[in-house]
Amino acid sequence: MNYAILFSGIFVMTILFSFSADSVSAHPHSGQIMINGHTHETQTEIIPLGGIIGLEKSTIVFHASEDNTLPWGFVEGKIANHVEGYPVIIQIFQNNDAVHFAQTDVKEDGKYEYKFRVLHSENGNTKKIFDGDYSVNIFKVVYLNQENFV
Secondary structure (H helix, E strand, O other): OOHHHHHHHHHOEOOEEEOOOOOOOOOEOOOOOOOOOOOOOOEEEEEEOOOOEEEEEEEEEEEEOOOOOOOEEEEEEEOOOEOOOOOEEEEEEEOOEEEEEEEEOOOOOOEEEEEEEOEEEEOOEEEEOOOEEEEEEEEEEEEOOHHHOO
């Protein structure tokens, strides 16, 4: 196994989300965001859960290009007002069909990260796990008002 290729692919796709961000970009890449004519405006909605906390749903587009050669993708971000004890839920869809679901813990500072395979290579054969356009839903439990931040 070539570990240099494995570790160079760690930054294949980054979905960055910050509570105060106006937009998010995501593509397979080697460290720089590439727009290439795609529109990437985060759609966010908050569903109240009993007055103090709410479920924040953010949706972003992920594009895995046809010529991508890097094996990993990431969903990562930082939640400014996270509620301790609740994981981040990640759902990936292509053409409204479920492709991948996951959950990851939120660290004390509000950061979260989830790594997943985009390509699988074995004995010189490469299989694309993700190819084309995807919709990524990110669910976070947050405090509704800043004075409730922990």
